[in-house]
Amino acid sequence: MFVDGKIMYDLQLALKSIRKTPVLSALMVAAIGIGIGASMTIITIFYLMTANPNPDNSEQLFTYGLDNRLTVSEGHEDDDPPLMATYRDALYVLQSDIPTEQSVHYQSWAVYRNLEGGVNPFWDLFRLTTPGFFSLFDVPFLYGQAWSQEQEDNKDMVIVLTHETNNKLFGGENSVGERVEVGDDFYEIVGVMDNFEPLPKYFEFDNGLFSEIEGALVPFSLTPEIELMKNSGGRNCIAMPEGDDFQSYLDAECHWLHHWVRLPTPEKREAFHEMLDNYSLEQRRFGRFQGPLNNRVFNLMEWLERLEIVDGTMTMLNGVALMFLIVCLLNTNALLFAKFTGRTAEVSLKRALGCSKKRLFRQHLLEIGLVGFAGGSLGLLLALVGLAGIKILISNFENLAYLNTDLVIIAIAASIISTLIAGLYPAWRSCQIAPAKYLKSQ
Amino acid sequence: MLRMKGVSKIYRTDLIETHALRDFSVEIDDGDFVAVTGPSGSGKTTLLNIAGLLESFDDGEYELDGVDMRGLNDDDCSEIRNEKIGFIFQSFNLMSDLNLFENVDVPLRYRGFKAAERKLRIEESLELVGLSGRMKHLPSQLSGGQQQRVAIARALAGTPKLLLADEPTGNLDSMMARQVLDLMDDINRAGTTIVMVTHDDELARRAKRNVHVLDGKVDDGEAYQPQQRENPVEVIA
Numbered sequence: 001m002f003v004d005g006k007i008m009y010d011l012q013l014a015l016k017s018i019r020k021t022p023v024l025s026a027l028m029v030a031a032i033g034i035g036i037g038a039s040m041t042i043i044t045i046f047y048l049m050t051a052n053p054n055p056d057n058s059e060q061l062f063t064y065g066l067d068n069r070l071t072v073s074e075g076h077e078d079d080d081p082p083l084m085a086t087y088r089d090a091l092y093v094l095q096s097d098i099p100t101e102q103s104v105h106y107q108s109w110a111v112y113r114n115l116e117g118g119v120n121p122f123w124d125l126f127r128l129t130t131p132g133f134f135s136l137f138d139v140p141f142l143y144g145q146a147w148s149q150e151q152e153d154n155k156d157m158v159i160v161l162t163h164e165t166n167n168k169l170f171g172g173e174n175s176v177g178e179r180v181e182v183g184d185d186f187y188e189i190v191g192v193m194d195n196f197e198p199l200p201k202y203f204e205f206d207n208g209l210f211s212e213i214e215g216a217l218v219p220f221s222l223t224p225e226i227e228l229m230k231n232s233g234g235r236n237c238i239a240m241p242e243g244d245d246f247q248s249y250l251d252a253e254c255h256w257l258h259h260w261v262r263l264p265t266p267e268k269r270e271a272f273h274e275m276l277d278n279y280s281l282e283q284r285r286f287g288r289f290q291g292p293l294n295n296r297v298f299n300l301m302e303w304l305e306r307l308e309i310v311d312g313t314m315t316m317l318n319g320v321a322l323m324f325l326i327v328c329l330l331n332t333n334a335l336l337f338a339k340f341t342g343r344t345a346e347v348s349l350k351r352a353l354g355c356s357k358k359r360l361f362r363q364h365l366l367e368i369g370l371v372g373f374a375g376g377s378l379g380l381l382l383a384l385v386g387l388a389g390i391k392i393l394i395s396n397f398e399n400l401a402y403l404n405t406d407l408v409i410i411a412i413a414a415s416i417i418s419t420l421i422a423g424l425y426p427a428w429r430s431c432q433i434a435p436a437k438y439l440k441s442q
Numbered sequence: 443m444l445r446m447k448g449v450s451k452i453y454r455t456d457l458i459e460t461h462a463l464r465d466f467s468v469e470i471d472d473g474d475f476v477a478v479t480g481p482s483g484s485g486k487t488t489l490l491n492i493a494g495l496l497e498s499f500d501d502g503e504y505e506l507d508g509v510d511m512r513g514l515n516d517d518d519c520s521e522i523r524n525e526k527i528g529f530i531f532q533s534f535n536l537m538s539d540l541n542l543f544e545n546v547d548v549p550l551r552y553r554g555f556k557a558a559e560r561k562l563r564i565e566e567s568l569e570l571v572g573l574s575g576r577m578k579h580l581p582s583q584l585s586g587g588q589q590q591r592v593a594i595a596r597a598l599a600g601t602p603k604l605l606l607a608d609e610p611t612g613n614l615d616s617m618m619a620r621q622v623l624d625l626m627d628d629i630n631r632a633g634t635t636i637v638m639v640t641h642d643d644e645l646a647r648r649a650k651r652n653v654h655v656l657d658g659k660v661d662d663g664e665a666y667q668p669q670q671r672e673n674p675v676e677v678i679a
Contacts, residue, residue: 356516
């Protein structure tokens, strides 16, 4: 309590001191606020881009790359294999019982229609996937549930809507059991997803890692039946399809499917990798996989690293933001020098009245910390404005530009710490004043 | 109470060395009221600063209340200043943004007294200087004499053994100066040792003893001479 009382008193003096020089204090808060606001805007984007989007499962979620190149030029033997799977290879891996869950998926476009009428048909994305998608990526449900493996195997015409699509088509009511027309087909609704916006959308990169989830999801097994090609994202072929029909599209040596598996143990990962290698060796007999054995298995964070979400521009922007913050802190440093220099008589008096250098230094640091806190708060407001601006300028960042609790804490802490660093020397210098020096001249 | 023997203080710059005190010796007893006089630049204020541990000294011995003051660190000096010494300055040196109560409270806060004791001490000392009714006033709302009385209250609140006053009436008119001196007399009679630097002969006459400083030296051959109180200036330079 005694120590608390001392700190409370020093805090009161710090507040009085800040009020005593309102212009100087406001300039310092503004300098720090602008520095923190600008840097936090950039850092927020960076932080959200590089955050682990599924920390609970990221060590168990894997995707793979099968190197099915037909020719390999010298020096490129160890290049990363394609980061997507061919239809044929995905179907093979789907048969494996090494993973405990699997999700193969791709994105397409279709027109959505409410059979009851009353809602204008609209274009939207939708995704074809295996039911493992929902459990692998922890998809929450508002109504109903995912379709079963049995329904997947039976190629049942079932569908899961996002809650936005459900809002559009059914006014947000529980639509499980209702029917909806998507593309040229009719589906029975088995579930409505709750809000699901992983950032980044790590399980695919077809429409951008920071895009919204598609309007609905249907069984992957329906692909050959409904003959919907992948309509967005990449499809990279190492050989042209042999025909124009949909089966040729599926059989072509083209990489276009995202395939994720759950491998709960390192042994499973090893076994899965071995299975891929054996498959490659076996496929060589059919004229495929002519390059070296170069298959890869990536866990979630390894995969995101491969995608190079944080490019050179982003790194440069981070550097610029940091430099800007440093410039603002140098200004703060100069302002603190001015403030403490104008306070020599008060410092001398306090020292004469029995205040030790240590206590005085602590008083100064408390005052600097308060300025840092105020600057951080202003910086947060400016960061919100900055993020709003980025949302307007770059549509892809719409889901990315927000501040979460972690970032608020980081901003305030960074502001206080950096202001303290900027103020350490002026505060120390101020405490070195000989107590007798300015008492006579005041 | 205070004993200095052979104390020296030199201020050095790149070009010049100034001997502020040279081989300075003095003894001041408990309960004494000493006026330190001398021309400008003679070393009076340096003497007061060293006595109040506001400045270090280069050579010699200094004992305060039986404690050797050589080689003390900053924390020790701050503690001794806070507990044993009260200061009164010519320009009052009150904090303009603190009211009277808060100004007197400052040294008590550093001393670490509990709230109830601080309140009691502040009220008593402001009562003593006749300003207990103005505790919430800011210094700027008071006359010069009143401000100096607040400074005296602040100096006394910690019940120091030694009161150091540097030209305490230098900024006051004669009537206010007299009031302040009367107050200092009362304080001295109550047992507090006072060392006061002054240019003013009339003020010096009110002290029990004078020490005249010249060129950083003193020759204080006189013992306590109460009979000279109204006819002072038994000064040895």
